[in-house]
Amino acid sequence: MLISNKSKQNPTDIKPSEITPRAVFEDRRAFIKAAGTGLIAGAALIATKSKAAQIAGGETKGAGLLLGRANQGTPLMAVDKKSGLYNPHQKISGVIKTPYGADEKITKYENATTYNNYYEFGTDKADPAKEATLFKPRPWTISIEGEVKKAKTISIDELMKLASLEERIYRMRCVEGWSMVIPWVGLPLASLVKWAEPTGNAKYIEFISANDPATMPGARVNVLDWPYVEGLRIDEATNPLTLLAVGIYGELLPNQNGAPVRLVTPWKYGFKGAKAIVKIRFVEKMPLTSWMKAGPNEYGFFANVNPEVDHPRWTQSSEKRIGGGLFAGRIKTKMFNGYSEQVGQMYAGLDLQKNF
Amino acid sequence: MMSKQGILKVKIAIWLMAFMPLFRLIWLGVNDDLGANPVEFVERSTGTWTLVILLVTLSMTPIRLLTGVIWQVQLRRLLGLFMFFYACLHITTYVWLDYSFVWKDIVKDIIKHPYVIVGFSAFVLTIPLAATSNNAMMRRLKSNWKILHKAVYLIAILGVLHFWWLVKKDVTEPLYYAFALAVLLGIRLYYKQKSKPRVAKTQNSTILDAQIN
Numbered sequence: 001m002l003i004s005n006k007s008k009q010n011p012t013d014i015k016p017s018e019i020t021p022r023a024v025f026e027d028r029r030a031f032i033k034a035a036g037t038g039l040i041a042g043a044a045l046i047a048t049k050s051k052a053a054q055i056a057g058g059e060t061k062g063a064g065l066l067l068g069r070a071n072q073g074t075p076l077m078a079v080d081k082k083s084g085l086y087n088p089h090q091k092i093s094g095v096i097k098t099p100y101g102a103d104e105k106i107t108k109y110e111n112a113t114t115y116n117n118y119y120e121f122g123t124d125k126a127d128p129a130k131e132a133t134l135f136k137p138r139p140w141t142i143s144i145e146g147e148v149k150k151a152k153t154i155s156i157d158e159l160m161k162l163a164s165l166e167e168r169i170y171r172m173r174c175v176e177g178w179s180m181v182i183p184w185v186g187l188p189l190a191s192l193v194k195w196a197e198p199t200g201n202a203k204y205i206e207f208i209s210a211n212d213p214a215t216m217p218g219a220r221v222n223v224l225d226w227p228y229v230e231g232l233r234i235d236e237a238t239n240p241l242t243l244l245a246v247g248i249y250g251e252l253l254p255n256q257n258g259a260p261v262r263l264v265t266p267w268k269y270g271f272k273g274a275k276a277i278v279k280i281r282f283v284e285k286m287p288l289t290s291w292m293k294a295g296p297n298e299y300g301f302f303a304n305v306n307p308e309v310d311h312p313r314w315t316q317s318s319e320k321r322i323g324g325g326l327f328a329g330r331i332k333t334k335m336f337n338g339y340s341e342q343v344g345q346m347y348a349g350l351d352l353q354k355n356f
Numbered sequence: 357m358m359s360k361q362g363i364l365k366v367k368i369a370i371w372l373m374a375f376m377p378l379f380r381l382i383w384l385g386v387n388d389d390l391g392a393n394p395v396e397f398v399e400r401s402t403g404t405w406t407l408v409i410l411l412v413t414l415s416m417t418p419i420r421l422l423t424g425v426i427w428q429v430q431l432r433r434l435l436g437l438f439m440f441f442y443a444c445l446h447i448t449t450y451v452w453l454d455y456s457f458v459w460k461d462i463v464k465d466i467i468k469h470p471y472v473i474v475g476f477s478a479f480v481l482t483i484p485l486a487a488t489s490n491n492a493m494m495r496r497l498k499s500n501w502k503i504l505h506k507a508v509y510l511i512a513i514l515g516v517l518h519f520w521w522l523v524k525k526d527v528t529e530p531l532y533y534a535f536a537l538a539v540l541l542g543i544r545l546y547y548k549q550k551s552k553p554r555v556a557k558t559q560n561s562t563i564l565d566a567q568i569n
Binding site: 110111114115119123125126176178221223224294310312313314315317318320322323325326327329330 | 385390391392393394395396398453454455456458461464465468469470471521522524525526528
């Protein structure tokens with residue numbers, strides 16, 4: 001059942017105009033600076049004297065940016081042709097503003113892109129932003145496999161054309177007890193599921209992330225059993241809230257946030273959001289996820305945000321909102337991260353204490 | 357042997373160095389440079405320095421055992437008190453900045469989470485040690501003082517365990533602390549065994565030396 005857009009509109013939702021302007025949250029350590037509006041027109045880029053640029057191709061002075069366009073003006077290529085590096089500050093045009101919003105203040109871009117749990121790039125939250133510079137999210141293909149009629153490999157650009165790209169402002173609650181509010185850009189996973197035509201045996205979907213030790217230093221260490229695996233029940237996957245995100249803050253995803261495509265399930269703990277997805281596999285049995293393997297008593301398959309079910313390490317009844325500063329204190333964590341209305345019915349009759 | 361003046365100089369240096377982590381935090385805080393999760397940053401930083409100073413304190417005696425140099429043993433009290441100082445900052449951060457003095461939630465957090473119980477126990481144990489660290493208490497407690505202050509070993513073990521259990525997956529960093537503590541306690545045990553008569557000699561004193569250096 002699809003939720004009507006109109007019924008979800010409420011006065012407390014964040015209006016697009018209230019989002020912090022791009023310039024305010026400009027990442028100071030960004031290694032490629034776009035020259036004025038040249039970005040949109042595909043004009044010359046000036047790569048600054050960055051570490052990344054030096055590693056990749058020595059002194060890059062003026063690098064051309066190849067820019068293709070999809071039907072909605074969506075950029076097809078986001079790679080700096082000369083340096084071969086992915087340009088993280090690539091605006092996505094033609095994004096539909098949907099009323100999915102949160103009534104909280106949006107997290108600063110700088111915080112959302114420098115405080116990340118992405119163990120393929122290191123276990124410290126500052127690691128991904130520093131270590132993900134060599135990772136290349138283009139060209140990229142995603143293999144659609146298993147119990148589907150359309151088992152085939154599609155490119156990221158094809159994926160981005162499967163449905164209109166929408167902006168969704170979601171709360172993100174990490175199992176570690178902190179949270180952010182992030183404006184994602186992506187397409188409903190439901191549109192991919194529909195396109196793939198699952199067979200009657202498809203009960204779950206397994207998401208497999210990239211595992212490239214050459215460009216992912218954290219993947220050289222056996223912190224988790226690589227590649228990273230996540231999963232959803234088919235009804236969770238087709239819930240209107242579930243998003244395949246390709247961007248944040250109106251731009252393509254930076255590497256550290258899961259470029260080129262990641263899963264977003266705002267009512268679940270953040271680790272459910274598989275990043276840099278390379279395989280989407282429709283399966284009959286519940287997939288064994290990376291975190292379930294790592295700590296079965298700590299991480300369950302559902303991983304729904306639940307203030308009633310405590311984690312052995314972290315309090316789940318309250319959380320720290322990133323950006324609040326030193327003295328902001330904690331806020332109460334809501335059941336299903338405040339998305340009960342949209343997702344609660346999927347778990348009716350399920351013992352959430354056991355199925356955590 | 358170090359002169360009295362020499363020791364005073366070393367102590368002044370310790371005072372200056374020991375305040376640096378705190379000044380750094382204040383500096384970063386004033387400049388809004390504590391990162392996305394400033395409370396976690398302060399918690400981590402004060403916790404780390406508590407452990408580091410504790411391990412430095414615990415290395416004074418092994419240095420004496422290994423080298424025969426004894427003057428640095430006089431630094432233990434000062435170092436131990438700075439460890440207590442950072443432990444207090446650590447717990448203040450937890451109670452105030454993290455939990456805003458909401459005692460109900462704090463008690464729940466302590467009871468329900470093993471790493472918090474362990475850390476909290478370690479902190480509670482440091483209180484009597486800090487309170488009896490002056491000369492008057494040393495004289496009053498006589499031989500009991502030594503027994504009481506053996507609690508520092510337990511505090512160190514609990515402190516490292518606290519760090520170990522708090523880590524989600526990658527235990528590399530706590531492993532360094534556990535290793536350092538194991539070496540420091542190992543040296544003590546080795547010399548204790550050695551000083552006992554009729555005890556067979558163990559063969560790894562040179563390995564321990566190498567690890568310490």
